[in-house]
Amino acid sequence: MFSTLKPVETDPILGLMAAFRADPNPQKIDLGVGVYRDDHGHTPILASVKTAEQQYLASETTKTYVGMAGDEQYNTAMSQLILGDVYAAVSERFRTVQTPGGTGALRVAAEFILRCNPDASLWVGSPTWANHWDLFGAAGLPIREYPYYNCADKDLDADAMLAKLATAGPDDVVLLHACCHNPSGMDPTFAQWEAVCDLALERGFLPLVDMAYQGFGDGLDADAAGVRLLAERLPELIVCTSCSKNFGLYRERIGGCAVLSASQTLADTVKSTLENTVRGIYSMPPHHGAAIVGTILSDPELREQWSAELALMRDRLNTLRQLMSRQLAQAGAAGDFSFIERQKGMFSFLGITPEQVARLRDEDSIYMVSSGRMNVAGISHDNVDRFAEAVARVLAQD
Numbered sequence: 001m002f003s004t005l006k007p008v009e010t011d012p013i014l015g016l017m018a019a020f021r022a023d024p025n026p027q028k029i030d031l032g033v034g035v036y037r038d039d040h041g042h043t044p045i046l047a048s049v050k051t052a053e054q055q056y057l058a059s060e061t062t063k064t065y066v067g068m069a070g071d072e073q074y075n076t077a078m079s080q081l082i083l084g085d086v087y088a089a090v091s092e093r094f095r096t097v098q099t100p101g102g103t104g105a106l107r108v109a110a111e112f113i114l115r116c117n118p119d120a121s122l123w124v125g126s127p128t129w130a131n132h133w134d135l136f137g138a139a140g141l142p143i144r145e146y147p148y149y150n151c152a153d154k155d156l157d158a159d160a161m162l163a164k165l166a167t168a169g170p171d172d173v174v175l176l177h178a179c180c181h182n183p184s185g186m187d188p189t190f191a192q193w194e195a196v197c198d199l200a201l202e203r204g205f206l207p208l209v210d211m212a213y214q215g216f217g218d219g220l221d222a223d224a225a226g227v228r229l230l231a232e233r234l235p236e237l238i239v240c241t242s243c244s245k246n247f248g249l250y251r252e253r254i255g256g257c258a259v260l261s262a263s264q265t266l267a268d269t270v271k272s273t274l275e276n277t278v279r280g281i282y283s284m285p286p287h288h289g290a291a292i293v294g295t296i297l298s299d300p301e302l303r304e305q306w307s308a309e310l311a312l313m314r315d316r317l318n319t320l321r322q323l324m325s326r327q328l329a330q331a332g333a334a335g336d337f338s339f340i341e342r343q344k345g346m347f348s349f350l351g352i353t354p355e356q357v358a359r360l361r362d363e364d365s366i367y368m369v370s371s372g373r374m375n376v377a378g379i380s381h382d383n384v385d386r387f388a389e390a391v392a393r394v395l396a397q398d
Contacts, residue, residue, distance in 0.1 A: 001376020005075045010367060012130075020367045029383050031374040034182065034346060036245060036313055039380045040372035048306035052295035060291075065284045068100020068275040070256075074290035077297035078256050082211065082239055084221055086228045092264040094231075095271040097278060097287045102212045103135060103255040107265070108257045109208060109238050110139035111277045113173055122208070125149070125161070125175045127371070129210070132175065147173070149184040154339040154351055156186045162195050170204035175266060176364050178239075179223035180213035187217065187344050188258050193226035197233050207234070212242040215310045216317065217344035235262040243293050246310055252289030287364035320379050329390035334395040356394045364390040379383025 010018075016032040024140045035043050069075065070226045075096040080087045083094070099105040111119050122141045124132050125148030136143055147160035161186060168174060176196065181187055188196070202205055209227050230237050236258040256273065261267040278285070296302045321341050328337040340348050350372040351359075361365040366387060368374040 002261060011050050016367055019199065019361075023237075023365050023367075024031045025365035027383070029367065029378055029387060031366065031376075034245075035250060036248065036346065036378070037377045039316070039322065039382070041378075041380065043248065043250070046306065046309045048296055048302050049247060049249065049292055050177065051305075052227040052292045052299070052302055056288075056291045056295050060389065066098075066287045066290075067156055068097070068284060069271070069286055070285040071287060071290035072369040073298060074098055074254075074257065074294035074295050075211050078241060079258060080215070081169065081220070082224060082241060082258065083228055083231055084224060086231050086335050090231055090260060090391055093261050093267045094258060095261070095267050095274065096256050096258040097274045098290050099115050099240075099255045099257050099272070099278075100282060100285055101244060102210070102240055103131065104253070104282070104285075105242070105255040105257040106132070106210065107139060107281065108274065108277055109240055109282065110136045110141050110258070112238075112259070112274055113206075113208075114140060115273060117171060119171050123165070123168060123170050123172055123205075124209055124303055125177070125181075127173070127183055127288075128175065128177075132210075139172075139187035144172075149181075149186055149349070151349065151351065153303040154186075154349070155189060155342075156192070158188070158192050158195075162192075162199065165199050165205070166203065168199070168203050168205040172203075172205040173238075174200070175208050175210060176204050176226070178209050178211035178214065178227050179217040180347070182212070183347050183349060183369070183371065185340075185343030185345055185348045185376075188226065190225055190229070195262070196226075197230055200230070200234055206236055206238065210240050211225045213245050213345050214241070215246045215307075216314055216346065218289070220307065227260070231260055236260060243289065247296070247306070249289045250291065254289030254293060268280040292372070298379070317376055320384075321348070323381070323384055324376070326386070327384050328391060331385075331388040331392040332396075333388065333392035339377075346375050348374055348376055350374050350391070352362070352395070353390070353398075357396070359397070360390055363394075366390055 018144045020030045037043055079096050099108055104117040122136050123144045123146050126145045146164040150157040214223045239258045259270045261270050295305050325337050325340045352372045354370040357370050
């Protein structure tokens with residue numbers, strides 16, 4: 001049976017992680033894996049998370065299953081976090097199931113879509129998070145692309161995006177990033193969100209929003225503005241969320257798949273279908289991460305503490321973007337890198353070639369994905385000068 005298998009290529013990011021760990025250079029810089037780090041290169045446990053975890057462990061009385069939908073306190077709290085003031089108007093039509101991380105939410109969404117329409121196709125932006133292709137492709141969804149980021153202009157390719165989406169139809173699902181686009185860091189304006197919403201109403205396609213970084217861009221409410229607009233105006237919507245980044249719960253694998261339906265009756269049918277979908281994949285979600293998030297969002301003091309900690313992470317990323325742009329200019333790097341300051345979240349396309357990326361790795365122990373996508377959180381006040389000087393030198397060699 002197993003003799004038919006062929007070796008599978010290592011995921012580029014996982015391979016990059018292994019190469020970084022094996023590099024003996026004490027000044028090596030990891031700009032690859034999408035994990036938040038502080039200025040010391042550490043991914044801390046938030047104080048609010050520590051407190052919530054202690055409270056939950058002290059009150060926990062059982063380890064029995066939580067059910068296919070997961071922790072309902074968590075589901076409700078996350079629904080309210082996503083939709084804010086819009087939640088009250090659509091709550092009867094909005095249903096959420098807890099999932100193992102954001103990837104689990106996306107896989108549940110893929111299986112759910114195929115149950116709704118076996119002829120459905122998924123449209124993803126070019127570029128998008130590389131794992132989107134594997135997640136939806138493994139579920140059997142045909143995948144098409146629409147233009148998103150213009151590498152030459154280092155900006156959102158809005159006109160081309162909207163022109164392509166104007167050809168989508170009722171059998172199509174359009175994947176959108178809520179904020180802090182991975183990998184480009186370039187987000188739509190609110191006016192561009194309105195244009196996408198108008199097209200969804202006109203053409204009948206279903207938006208599927210991947211919301212993995214709420215709070216990392218401009219703030220919890222600002223980062224959800226596009227999603228809330230869609231929820232206000234559209235009859236149907238899918239939102240997949242992750243608590244890995246904004247709660248720092250990477251290894252707890254906690255996310256959610258939320259669906260807005262045209263009526264309360266249909267929403268109840270959707271919920272039962274989601275639960276049945278979950279049953280056929282992993283049966284029941286883990287509970288620990290959901291209990292932590294639910295505790296934080298349901299306690300005013302813990303929620304305020306968490307929001308303040310999230311703001312510190314966000315402010316650090318925005319400060320690093322300004323610092324990188326300034327230091328690259330001071331180092332004499334060829335080109336204008338001010339676009340880095342206009343991007344949001346952890347990721348940026350640096351705009352260099354795969355060959356230049358390889359030289360940075362081989363000559364300076366600076367690790368990033370071959371596309372030039374970098375994790376801004378890997379930059380610190382201690383290494384930014386070295387990074388800028390290395391980039392300037394590599395650019396000058398061509």
